[in-house]
C-alpha cells in the first residue's frame with residue numbers, strides 16, 4: 001500500500017445511549033479508494049463527522065500526515081487538504097452552479113480573499129476546470145435548485161474537485177445515479193486516484209464498491225469488523241449476513 005495520509009485510532013462517539021462509533025481505527029492511503037461499507041446505522045457518516053470536526057469525539061485520535069486533528073474546526077481540517085461531500089449534498093441552492101464551485105475554492109473568509117485579482121482568476125480557472133470535468137459547463141449559470149438529481153450530485157463532486165484537496169471523504173456520492181452517470185463518476189475517481197488523492201467512499205451499492213475501491217473497511221455497530229480487498233471481504237458469509245440484515249442472534 002502507498003503512503004498513509006490519514007489515520008484514526010479508537011475514535012468513539014455516543015449519542016445518549018447509542019454508541020454510534022465505538023473505537024474506529026482506520027487508515028487512508030494516497031492513490032487508494034477505501035470503501036466504508038456496513039448496514040444502516042453502522043456509524044459510517046458519524047466517523048466522517050468525527051474526522052472533519054463536524055462532531056467532537058468522546059475519545060480517540062485522528063491525524064493527517066502525522067498532525068493531530070482532534071479538536072480542529074471543520075474549516076481547519078479542510079485547510080489540511082480534506083474535502084467532504086454530504087448525503088444531502090448541502091449545495092447553495094439559490095446560487096448558480098459556477099458560484100457554488102467558486103465558493104469551494106475560497107481559502108479564507110467570504111469577505112476577504114487574499115491575492116487580489118490574480119488569485120481570483122486562478123480560482124475561476126480551477127472552478128471552470130472542475131465544471132468541465134463534471135460535464136456541467138453548459139449549466140454554469142443555472143441555479144443549483146434547478147438542476148436534475150444527477151447534476152446536483154456532479155455539482156457536489158465539482159466542489160470537491162475545485163477544492164484541490166488530497167483527501168476526499170464522499171458520503172454516498174453515486175447513490176441514485178444511472179449507469180452513464182456512474183461511469184462518469186467512476187472516471188472522476190480514477191483520475192483523482194492517479195493524482196494520488198486518498199479517497200474514502202461510503203457506498204451501499206456493492207457493485208460500485210467492487211468496481212471502484214481497492215480496499216473495504218466493514219463497519220458494524222460502530223466498529224471496524226474487517227478490512228481488506230473487496231473480493232475477500234464481500235465473500236465472507238458472516239459479513240454478508242450482517243450486511244443483509246440476517247445477523248446471528250446473540251446468546252441470551
Ligand SMILES: Nc1ncnc2c1ncn2[C@@H]1O[C@H](COP(=O)(O)OP(=O)(O)OP(=O)(O)O)[C@@H](O)[C@H]1O
Pocket residue numbers: 015018019020021038039040041042043044045046047
Ligand atoms: N446527531 C445524532 N443524534 C443522535 N443519534 C445519532 C446522530 N447521528 C447519528 N446517530 C445515530 O448513530 C448511529 C450511527 O449513525 P450513522 O449515520 O453514523 O450511521 P451510517 O452507518 O452512516 O448509516 P446509513 O448507512 O444509514 O447512513 C445510528 O444509530 C444513528 O441513529
